[in-house]
Amino acid sequence: MAEWVYTDKPMHSENRRADARYADKDMATQCLHAGERWEKQSFWTSSTPIYHSTTYFYDSAQELDDRVYYRKPGYVYSRGGSPTNTALERALSTLEGAEVTHVCSSGMAASHLALLTAGAGKDKLILCSSDVYGSVYTMVENIFPHLGGRSILMDFTDLDKLEDTIRREKPAVVYFEVVTNPMTKVIDAPAVIEVAHRHGAVVIVDNTFTTPYLLKPFEIGADFVSHSVSKFLSGHGDVLAGSVSCYRKDFDKLHDMLIQVGCTLGPNEAWLALRGLKTFSLRMERQCANATEVARFLENHPLVERVRYPGLPSHPQHETARRIFGARSGDRPPRYGAMLNFDIAGGDGKASPGGKDRAFRFLDALRLILPATTLGDVYSLIVNPARTTHRWLDEEALAAIGISPGTFRMSVGIENVEDLKEDLDQALKACQ
Numbered sequence: 152m153a154e155w156v157y158t159d160k161p162m163h164s165e166n167r168r169a170d171a172r173y174a175d176k177d178m179a180t181q182c183l184h185a186g187e188r189w190e191k192q193s194f195w196t197s198s199t200p201i202y203h204s205t206t207y208f209y210d211s212a213q214e215l216d217d218r219v220y221y222r223k224p225g226y227v228y229s230r231g232g233s234p235t236n237t238a239l240e241r242a243l244s245t246l247e248g249a250e251v252t253h254v255c256s257s258g259m260a261a262s263h264l265a266l267l268t269a270g271a272g273k274d275k276l277i278l279c280s281s282d283v284y285g286s287v288y289t290m291v292e293n294i295f296p297h298l299g300g301r302s303i304l305m306d307f308t309d310l311d312k313l314e315d316t317i318r319r320e321k322p323a324v325v326y327f328e329v330v331t332n333p334m335t336k337v338i339d340a341p342a343v344i345e346v347a348h349r350h351g352a353v354v355i356v357d358n359t360f361t362t363p364y365l366l367k368p369f370e371i372g373a374d375f376v377s378h379s380v381s382k383f384l385s386g387h388g389d390v391l392a393g394s395v396s397c398y399r400k401d402f403d404k405l406h407d408m409l410i411q412v413g414c415t416l417g418p419n420e421a422w423l424a425l426r427g428l429k430t431f432s433l434r435m436e437r438q439c440a441n442a443t444e445v446a447r448f449l450e451n452h453p454l455v456e457r458v459r460y461p462g463l464p465s466h467p468q469h470e471t472a473r474r475i476f477g478a479r480s481g482d483r484p485p486r487y488g489a490m491l492n493f494d495i496a497g498g499d500g501k502a503s504p505g506g507k508d509r510a511f512r513f514l515d516a517l518r519l520i521l522p523a524t525t526l527g528d529v530y531s532l533i534v535n536p537a538r539t540t541h542r543w544l545d546e547e548a549l550a551a552i553g554i555s556p557g558t559f560r561m562s563v564g565i566e567n568v569e570d571l572k573e574d575l576d577q578a579l580k581a582c583q
């Protein structure tokens with residue numbers, strides 16, 4: 152069987168590099184300008200056009216040949232990319248502090264591409280946090296064994312156990328999310344990356360929950376960063392997209408995987424994501440502030456049993472969160488994200504989740520917050536994980552994670568925070 156050979160094609164990755172014009176600017180400025188207007192035309196457009204063309208040609212056969220053989224940056228066939236995708240790729244490289252980025256058709260496609268590019272496959276072991284997004288969990292368990300690989304899924308919060316496993320099993324790839332879903336456990340990302348590297352593993356961080364607003368994984372040594380761009384980065388619940396950022400040395404392989412899997416992002420989606428990204432920094436500031444306020448409100452509410460939000464001093468990994476999210480904040484206090492988790496109590500204020508019926512009564516009573524499964528949107532969203540994101544786990548497995556029928560995951564949006572508190576309060580009372 153032919154071996155993969157990746158030659159150095161310097162012009163190949165050129166279009167997807169961070170935008171040097173804005174590298175030293177604040178994230179608010181980067182969100183607006185990075186990736187836009189990067190190629191000189193006889194005129195300028197303030198926003199990048201949507202290039203629908205599937206194929207590209209040039210003034211001479213030689214010019215096309217230069218693109219086919221990656222001697223010059225450009226486009227040949229849109230499965231490999233388009234100028235609209237390029238604008239988004241350059242913007243994301245800039246925000247993540249990455250060398251290069253490829254966008255793709257979903258967050259799942261991004262995780263898959265990152266794993267393939269990082270070396271998962273025949274005779275290779277993936278060591279994956281058991282707290283990753285459910286479909287990533289099942290992909291690691293189901294798809295990679297078909298390719299002749301192996302996987303171990305385990306809790307990444309116990310660093311001693313993790314190091315023992317890494318030392319013994321020698322994984323090729325280590326994959327994790329920094330804030331877990333739905334329990335908001337915070338993994339000590341710098342420590343995990345250090346241990347993985349010490350034992351020769353390549354590290355992928357899914358930065359969907361944390362986003363570059365809280366943490367830039369390349370600054371703490373990650374080799375690959377993947378995203379569901381469908382969430383906070385695009386932010387409006389109107390586009391499915393993913394991204395993989397990496398070092399230039401890995402880009403040719405990533406590009407070949409993208410072309411061969413065929414999961415390129417369409418230009419309309421790239422444009423929507425790019426448009427959503429303009430307000431990313433503004434949205435995150437408001438969402439993090441709203442989440443902090445909502446978490447405090449719920450923590451003091453007599454009908455709430457327990458709240459988990461990394462920004463609350465009562466959160467078990469609050470100190471870890473403060474340290475790792477503080478690292479990128481410079482002169483501002485750390486931000487703790489917009490995801491929280493709470494259990495409703497019985498009418499007496501004691502733990503009495505009340506089962507599925509009470510959970511459904513709570514969801515049905517909400518008037519403003521949307522009971523929908525995604526996260527990261529401008530709208531606040533709530534799900535009960537036992538019936539949605541974690542529905543395939545039995546009661547024992549749910550209890551082991553800490554999920555009861557009365558556990559809710561909330562993604563806090565940009566609404567007026569008093570309106571959010573009022574909606575939660577009336578639904579908590581109505582479901583008793």
Ligand SMILES: Cc1ncc(COP(=O)(O)O)c(C=O)c1O
Pocket residue numbers: 257258259260262284328332357359360378379380381391392393525
């Ligand atoms: C952390 C995380 N990674 C990846 C994904 C997959 O993203 P997508 O739905 O865009 O395929 C999700 C989806 O919810 C997610 O929460």
